[in-house]
Amino acid sequence: MKAAPRTIRIEVLRYRPEQDKEPVVQGFDVPFTDDMSVLQGLQYIKDEFDGTLSFRWSCRMAICGSCGMMINGVPKLSCSTFLRDLYPNTVRVEALAHFPIERDLVIVLDDFITKLHKIKPYIIPKEPRALSQGEYLQTPEQMAQYEQFSACINCMLCYAACPQYGLNSSFIGPAAMALVHRYNLDNRDGGRAERDPYVHSEEGVFNCTAVGYCSEVCPKDVDPANAVNINKTESAKDYFLRFLKPKGAQA
């Protein structure tokens, strides 16, 4: 037996650059069933009320990382946040914080993509390897070193949770650092020296003041704050140990 749909009020922060000088709130009364996510609520609005409402999504199963938005002020994946858990309160939906709004719930994510490129998020072999040498072998222990950090789905919720990023968007930020850490910890990788200058730079880890909310909101338990803070120690070591090295030892 299916329960009759209830109705929930969804308020969306809209921004249509061609007509809005700044974002405006628009409310909709959306009938919903128990299995409907916030994302489905938005799709209902788009289908039934206003076809111009813009938002990103793809997988609908918390794996593509496209559908992040602020839901009642908290960065969340809208496909895995359910209307039944928010009812009877009004739901307030807004584009991910700290990013410029392109349109409605769509953010400009160029900055994050640039950072991803910069950290070289791929295995950089320690030495050239011929195809004939076959695949790399890795023990479960070696994989356990980095596995947690490889679970990142690039949803950027952590950036929306990071006030330091909001105040200064040149900060490398949580997810990019989690991925730096993920590759640096991989025993097949030899790319640390190429990533280090960015990590140790003005834009690097020391912009973090250990608020810790990034790890709190991460839907994949990546704990990006941990990656950032472990690398503060590394960064400090790099800075101070250079004074101990014999002159000319640095490349």
Add this chain to the structure above:
Amino acid sequence: MSASNARRPYKRPMGGWWRKNPYFVEYMVHEGTALFVAAYALLLLAGVFALGRGEAAWNSWLALLRSPPSLLLHGVLLLGFLYHTWTWFNIMPRTLPPILIGGERVKATTITRAGLAAALVASVLVFALAARLAS
């Protein structure tokens, strides 16, 4: 980009950011307790200066410490210290590399508890030492 570009990304202001989320309010409060720690360091520093200026100065500093407003201040500072300690060890697991014992990763709650226990033991030791010196 041409002048006819319809893109006009909107940057939201950050003013009052820390009031927008209870998590940030708590962050500001626990960071704020660092000022309590600094205040107490200054109080102790004043004692060192008093000691340097001779017995009379030292004794009046001690008398000042025993005054009711000072006792009240100590109570308030102690509360600040306790909260500071609590939040400090709560965030600690996020700052440490994984600690493995017998191949198992030590849980965050265990690290926090160990830190709090260490703080308790250190406090008891300092207190015992102070009590011994005073007697």
